[in-house]
Amino acid sequence: MTARIQISLDVNGERVDAHVLPRLNLADFLREQLQLTGTHVGCEHGVCGACTVRVNGEIVRSCLMLAVQTQGASVETIEGLSDSGEIVDLQAAFRDRNALQCGFCTPGMLIAAQDLLKQTPDPDRERIREHLSGNYCRCTGYQAIIDAVETTARVRMGRKP
């Protein structure tokens, strides 16, 4: 009964067919079966946000979703967002503003921040804080991350950073 189950999904624009155990969560599936190790695994119970990915265009915790639940879904990871150039400016702003140190939280932060900027192109700092409240960073103290997101929003709005 705990046999592997076949799934077909789209990961970063590529069709993936796999056989997975029901207990396998999406984060481990991405990391261990697809070698997409940019998705980080921190707390494994939905608190830290390091495993944030996009499923059907919406951000989710990949540690709180089973791989079998992604049948037919479109999954995007930090590798996909990086390769497509979608967040190249956000990544540059993180670097320029020293918004990362160890980098463990960064993939999740970038995906959550991009999600905010798609929904709210011109957020104030409070809105940025609120949207990133589910992503822990243990290095930066958050201010630099807020700076980077705010800067990216301004530039995308055609204003000075």
Added chain:
Amino acid sequence: MKASAFSYARATSVVNALELLAAHGDKAKVLSGGQSLMPAMNLRLISPELILDIGEIAELRGIAVRGGVLAIGALTRHVELARSPEIAAHAPLLTEAIVHVAHPAIRNRGTLGGSLAHADPASELPACMVALDATIIVRGQAGERRIAAKDFFMGIYETALSAQELLVAVELPVARKNSAHFFCEFARRHGDYAIAGLAAQAIVEGDVFTDLRLGFFAIGDRPVLAKAASRLVNVAATPAVLFEASSALGEELDPQEDQQASASMRRHLAKVLLGRCASALLGRPDLDAGGPV
């Protein structure tokens, strides 16, 4: 940690889900949004033999207004509640409360039915259901049961739902004339579980409450519909009246102690919330001026 091994079934309909629940009973666990179930499994707090995924059952989705009733399907996700114009118009308490439920990535997956069936006493939605006088609709093979929200929640993670039943929908009376609502919670971090919180629904005529339902959460083993609310109804609110209501609330509550707060701190915070609620809904800053009473 990782969840222990389990088998997996994807229900194709409510009838199919009920057949599987009848066959497996309490060895099965229903997977809705998974935002409470998955952490519990990853932490090995529970190890079900079968996960029954109801995520594909279309008949459990949707928000509809029929007559004076707002019906919300169990699989309605938090993000859908937040964006729904029907909810904003007819149950604005939910619109205000929902942004306090965890974080965006979790609200994209978590469902109303899942949150209610999980019945975490510190979570927001059960208290909203109690304040809104919701009816919880559950279905088993023998048929449907309609349970008042105040009777549905029975303890920590404990509800009136049996292992063979499925929570299918919630019905709320649409907001009446002169309705007002209040929501506030204290938490360490935005989106964390509350240390103490209040979801309130009221009817205010002039400067008097003609109805007041106070749903406190994170201060007991289930959402508490405070009886002390009656002391504020159909009376001119004065600091003395509020003091009496607040004292009665303190007597009535039986808060738990944990690493976040002592029982007396929770009792104190509940009184603070009551003062803020009365002050905000009646437009009377003076009632909250002295802080907690």
